[in-house]
Amino acid sequence: MKKIITYSLLEKNINSDQYYSDVKLLADETLNHEEKILGQVIDEFTKYVSANSIETLRSREEYMLEALIVGVLWNVYGNNAKALTKIQGKILVNLVALRKKGKAIKLSADLVRGFSSTIFLNKKSTNELEISILGLKKLQGWILASGEFNEEWRRILNWENYFSSLTESKLENVFNLLIHYGIWFQSRSETIVGKYTINVQQFLKNQKNVYRFSEDIIFTGRKRTEYHLNMVGAEILNRAFRNDFLKTKKKKLLIPICMRDKPSNICKARNTKDGYICGHCTKECRVNKLSEMGKKHGFEVLIIPHGSSAFTDGKVKYGEIGIVGVACLLNLISGGLAARRLNLVPQCVILDYCGCKKHWDSEGIITDINVKELKKIILASHSE
Numbered sequence: 001m002k003k004i005i006t007y008s009l010l011e012k013n014i015n016s017d018q019y020y021s022d023v024k025l026l027a028d029e030t031l032n033h034e035e036k037i038l039g040q041v042i043d044e045f046t047k048y049v050s051a052n053s054i055e056t057l058r059s060r061e062e063y064m065l066e067a068l069i070v071g072v073l074w075n076v077y078g079n080n081a082k083a084l085t086k087i088q089g090k091i092l093v094n095l096v097a098l099r100k101k102g103k104a105i106k107l108s109a110d111l112v113r114g115f116s117s118t119i120f121l122n123k124k125s126t127n128e129l130e131i132s133i134l135g136l137k138k139l140q141g142w143i144l145a146s147g148e149f150n151e152e153w154r155r156i157l158n159w160e161n162y163f164s165s166l167t168e169s170k171l172e173n174v175f176n177l178l179i180h181y182g183i184w185f186q187s188r189s190e191t192i193v194g195k196y197t198i199n200v201q202q203f204l205k206n207q208k209n210v211y212r213f214s215e216d217i218i219f220t221g222r223k224r225t226e227y228h229l230n231m232v233g234a235e236i237l238n239r240a241f242r243n244d245f246l247k248t249k250k251k252k253l254l255i256p257i258c259m260r261d262k263p264s265n266i267c268k269a270r271n272t273k274d275g276y277i278c279g280h281c282t283k284e285c286r287v288n289k290l291s292e293m294g295k296k297h298g299f300e301v302l303i304i305p306h307g308s309s310a311f312t313d314g315k316v317k318y319g320e321i322g323i324v325g326v327a328c329l330l331n332l333i334s335g336g337l338a339a340r341r342l343n344l345v346p347q348c349v350i351l352d353y354c355g356c357k358k359h360w361d362s363e364g365i366i367t368d369i370n371v372k373e374l375k376k377i378i379l380a381s382h383s384e
């Protein structure tokens with residue numbers, strides 16, 4: 001039995017098949033419920049995007065997911081956002097920028113960032129965030145300062161513009177719908193997929209002490225409803241990009257380093273400009289098996305040391321390259337959105353459980369995926 005740190009898609013089963021059928025049900029219910037209560041808002045937002053030439057229109061499911069993200073993040077972080085001052089936000093945003101300037105500076109920036117995040121971002125106001133454009137800007141400020149939701153922040157910018165075009169009473173009405181939708185999602189998702197995240201609750205009891213002053217205090221402190229949001233988000237994004245993905249000529253499978261059977265000093269993977277390629281040193285290694293599958297079915301398999309190194313610089317035309325990202329739950333929505341922003345056509349498969357050394361386990365747990373699900377996604381002949 002694998003050690004469960006936060007979530008496990010296996011629950012008590014030998015594989016995660018049941019999870020994949022549960023999450024489909026939750027995604028259907030989530031979209032149907034949203035259509036009922038927020039359908040008109042989605043219509044109006046879509047019209048706004050089109051009339052103002054903000055971007056080439058995306059699918060309805062993508063915009064519906066964005067509205068869900070706003071509702072959930074508002075409920076989870078609204079009080080934190082209310083407590084964050086402008087100057088604290090600025091300090092954190094600068095630290096996030098600084099850590100991208102190279103390894104040497106990253107270490108020092110992360111030290112200060114861990115300290116500042118613990119003090120500034122975890123603080124909660126006893127007052128609710130006010131429903132107004134100012135309130136949304138405050139939430140956006142907190143999101144940006146955390147450095148954990150950059151893609152979500154970008155997508156919410158369009159909503160911020162749309163909300164600015166509404167009258168005060170209409171804005172209040174729409175926001176109340178979003179907030180209630182977020183509350184509905186929290187409760188409904190717990191009923192349907194909560195069995196896969198029971199350990200998160202236990203994990204969070206000690207998290208603030210264990211990760212105090214650590215750079216990943218916000219990442220590891222994500223709430224159960226955010227795990228569920230990522231579950232549904234991954235399913236919705238997979239549906240939204242399915243047809244475009246099937247049409248791509250080149251397909252890549254991106255695997256996290258925690259799936260390797262051997263540690264770095266033994267693993268024979270070779271570094272290339274796009275990522276590491278398996279050196280086939282161990283027959284039982286899951287990465288080796290997937291690389292063999294890739295050779296047979298014509299997709300490239302790359303090991304990616306960290307999520308931030310997963311994608312190229314966007315100099316491809318949308319529709320040319322399809323990627324299947326394998327990642328732990330909390331990285332799924334941001335990974336999918338980043339891939340789309342960089343003109344890649346994303347699909348994703350969730351690690352059945354998490355266990356990387358960087359965030360979750362000092363020893364490191366070798367992770368795995370549901371290969372049946374991967375085949376359904378990456379092999380066109382397996383698609384429904």
Ligand code: SF4
Pocket residue numbers: 260261262266267268269277278279280281282283285286287288
């Ligand atoms: S089989 Fe490949 S990925 Fe696995 S440990 Fe060996 S070289 Fe690394």
